[in-house]
Amino acid sequence: MPKLIHYPLCPFSRSIRLALAECGIDAELEEERPWLWRRVFLELNPAGTLPVLQDDDGNALAGTYAVSEYLSDTGVDASPDSRAFAFFPGGAKERGEVRRLVDWFHGKFEAEVTSYLLEEKVYRRFDSRNGGAPDMELVRAGKANLRYHLRYIGHLVDERNWLAGQHLSYADLAAAAHLSCIDYLGDVPWDEDDVARDWYARIKSRPSFRPLLGDRIAGITPPESYADPDF
């Protein structure tokens, strides 16, 4: 059984956990706290980023980009056992649009929203070398940016069925993974955009999402709405 080294409130890890579940692949989960920079972990991934997927022979694939494209390359998403999820469905152009949006959420959304909120409210809490109270100016900046990202999600879903087109893709899982981390902190203003909220409700009710809704971080209790499909 493959092993996924992850952190429960890491959006990159969550996106791969969702994808593995959509593909019907069981993986053993091993928690890593990336702010510790443990030598044994850096030997697996010198970049120090999560997630890392390790196969039974110990071979490691490091980072969301390598892992998602590897799973797509090896065709596990198209296996007959799966629920017909494909990371990058469609022809070359449609796949380009999925990847543009994966980049949007794992790159732009991460830089403008998730990194601020997770750094200040979660990582800083546990990192003794970098600890202290959250910088509320950064928290406010992340929350302000989140509003326009929610409207962008609403705009896309309004024109399409899922973010990148007619089919669920890795772009949806990436976006939902980031939002789910922020939702754990109670910081998503769902009233901002009804279409975005409906899209999230559709993903949240998928069986692949259930394990994420059961995650708990010591010392940080999510709001009740976090695990409620009718939030």
Next chain:
Amino acid sequence: MPKLIHYPLCPFSRSIRLALAECGIDAELEEERPWLWRRVFLELNPAGTLPVLQDDDGNALAGTYAVSEYLSDTGVDASPDSRAFAFFPGGAKERGEVRRLVDWFHGKFEAEVTSYLLEEKVYRRFDSRNGGAPDMELVRAGKANLRYHLRYIGHLVDERNWLAGQHLSYADLAAAAHLSCIDYLGDVPWDEDDVARDWYARIKSRPSFRPLLGDRIAGITPPESYADPDF
């Protein structure tokens, strides 16, 4: 003929210019200054990032990730006319290693080195809303980080032939694209690592690299060594 919307000192644009040349694909170049956030450009790529590849029908592929995987998906890199360059050569695992390193340079190296130096020394110079003298603390941080990245390149090339393995890959082009921008500013301490320097000399002497060595930005003259294959 496809059109590549780029900026001469943008490392992402440069990596795709190199790749197109390695594949033997001619593309018309159109310069965009990303700090202007022009509406007409944001309609093509709402993220505002470069490069954007437009085909003859006006379809746009936005961002390095979508463009590189699209070109690989459509197999132009494996065409008999090309110089046998492949973006992601090898089997699924080898391709995973290429992608890990693409992520390293377009993600980590960009965040720790290139973004500091280009923002402070180039973009800030031209951006009237954000102008002023460079923040020398950020410049120094970028230069300090660059040293360990050079040693990492040396370490990888010492064990392999190219960065990700036996074959030239998009990881080499991504890394060389970032270094070439910094080299234009005269800020690469090549004495730090001889293996890294030799690797860069090998890439710099490829025909695909020649157009980059001819780039000039108004008001910023590169050092003579910039265009010299025996730097």
